[in-house]
Amino acid sequence: MTTSVQAQAYGGTEVLAIVESPTPEPGPHEVLITVRAAGVNVADVKVYGGVWGTDPAKLPIPLGFEVAGVVAAVGDGVEHLAVGDAVIAHPVRGGYATEVLAPADTVIAKPEGLGWAEASGLQLTGTAAAHAVHAAGVSAGDTVLVHGAAGGVGLVAVQLAVLRDATVIGTAAPGQHDLLRELGVVPTTYGDGLLERVRELAPDGVDAALDLAGTDEALDVSLALVADRQRIATIANFDRGPKEGIRVLGAGGEEGKDVRAAAAVEIAELAADGRLKVFVEATFPLTAVVAAHELLSSRKATGKIVLLP
Ligand SMILES: NC(=O)c1ccc[n+]([C@@H]2O[C@H](COP(=O)([O-])OP(=O)(O)OC[C@H]3O[C@@H](n4cnc5c(N)ncnc54)[C@H](OP(=O)(O)O)[C@@H]3O)[C@@H](O)[C@H]2O)c1
Structure with a gap:
């Protein structure tokens, strides 16, 4: 039984x-x-x-x-x-x-x-994270803003972005900031004043943003900072995301089956050799x-x- x-x-x-x-x-x-x-x-x-x-x-x-x-x-x-x-x-x-x-x-x-x-x-959070990093075209030299950086998806996404040699700014509650720093992320708190805080942390601008939180704030701040809307990806805002012309990922948006299938193998390899915690x-x-x-x-x-x- x-x-x-x-x-x-x-x-x-x-x-x-x-x-x-x-x-x-x-x-x-x-x-x-x-x-x-x-x-x-x-x-x-x-x-x-x-x-x-x-x-x-x-x-x-x-x-x-x-x-x-x-x-x-x-x-x-x-x-x-x-x-x-x-x-x-x-x-x-x-x-x-x-x-x-x-x-x-x-x-x-x-x-x-x-x-x-x-x-x-x-796998579930890992492949979603990999899909977001891929869709936003995160690559070496980019500055990337990750909303919800200490969540299940966020912790994988920030590690993948750091592995791609991007500079990563991640939003999280203050209690998570030490962990994010250990992963090579510049942490900041979400909530009032987020746009100004990120501008201060990234004076040369933000190239891409990953919304893993699904809040209006995450979307508004991303739209204000990232010039190319195709480099803003959300996995959690299925109401406004499609109207704003950004990448909307997962069931109900771009399923990304091939990207996620390839990512499943890639993240398993990264985890096996300790590059992904x-x-x-x-x-x-x-x-x-x-x-x-x-x-x-x-x-x-x-x-x-x-x-x-
Ligand atoms: N589309 C897809 O394929 C797909 C796949 C997986 C998950 N998802 C969705 O993506 C979302 C995140 O999933 P998850 O597994 O990472 O969830 P999770 O582990 O619960 O993480 C969510 C994180 O959001 C943060 N958060 C809470 N309020 C916030 C705010 N106002 N602004 C910014 N961040 C805030 C929390 O961070 P603190 O602890 O720092 O407060 C928490 O760590 C969920 O809605 C989930 O359903 C979608």
């Missing part, structure tokens, strides 16, 4: 339930993964919170888009994976589980040297999914929250 987490209605954490069901068998081009760790993401909360609709026909919704684990069975036509392989998979449906089926083309080798928790939290804030057993989501929603966590089935 498989134990998993489902949203049985739309609402708050009260709709989450732990359920038992027969362990599925992989169909053609699928693998069954024994989950060792499942990354928790803002998207998991949004999906049952009704942000993307409240269609009753979609209930119950299995949660969890990314996992690390061990291949337990392979379906027909799977050639690059075998039983016993340590892997990471994203996107999957229902990763908050003891076992999950994954399309084989979403599965790659787990980066050696990375723990299960770190490995499970690498993965920060895990906390781990919870699967049965404590409500506590994990409460911590995520409190926005007090730095780095990933992970469930250990």
Whole structure:
């Protein structure tokens, strides 16, 4: 039997339930993964919170888009994976589980040297970060403004931008500034006066901006500072982003499937050799999914929250 987490209605954490069901068998081009760790993401909360609709026909919704684990069975036509392989998979449906089926083309080798928790939290935020850095054309010599620099996506985005030899200014709460400095980022606080603070930190101008926060302030400051709107990317402002002529990334915007698939492999390699750090804030057993989501929603966590089935 498989134990998993489902949203049985739309609402708050009260709709989450732990359920038992027969362990599925992989169909053609699928693998069954024994989950060792499942990354928790803002998207998991949004999906049952009704942000993307409240269609009753979609209930119950299995949660969890990314996992690390061990291949337990392979379906027909799977050639690059075998039983016993340590892997990471994203996107999957229902990763908050003891076992999950994954399309084989979403599965790659787990980066050696990375723990299960770190490995499970690498892909969703990591590929979004890589997509943003790519879309905004971040390259050597650029000055880049990153809004929400200490979030799940932000911590990867700033590291990728620094690896590209850009100068990175990142917005975050003051308690995150030391961490950002350690990553080579010039930190500043979001909120009133942000435009002036960034102008002072970047007297020669800002070449590109990544909005990973989705606030009006992030968008307004980016538009005021960056001349080329194609070098402003948002992953979180789907209301104003399209109207402003900037790059809007992710479901509902540019999906960037090829960019993200290539990035999945690239960031796994960077993490394997230590050039990309993965920060895990906390781990919870699967049965404590409500506590994990409460911590995520409190926005007090730095780095990933992970469930250990
Ligand atoms: N489109 C896509 O493909 C895609 C993929 C992944 C995520 N997303 C979305 O992107 C957003 C960020 O995701 P995440 O996983 O990084 O979330 P997260 O880990 O919760 O990080 C969000 C960060 O936003 C910062 N923040 C809070 N209020 C802010 C403000 N007023 N101005 C600037 N920053 C502020 C917080 O920083 P402090 O701790 O410093 O306060 C927090 O670290 C979410 O809306 C998520 O749904 C989209």
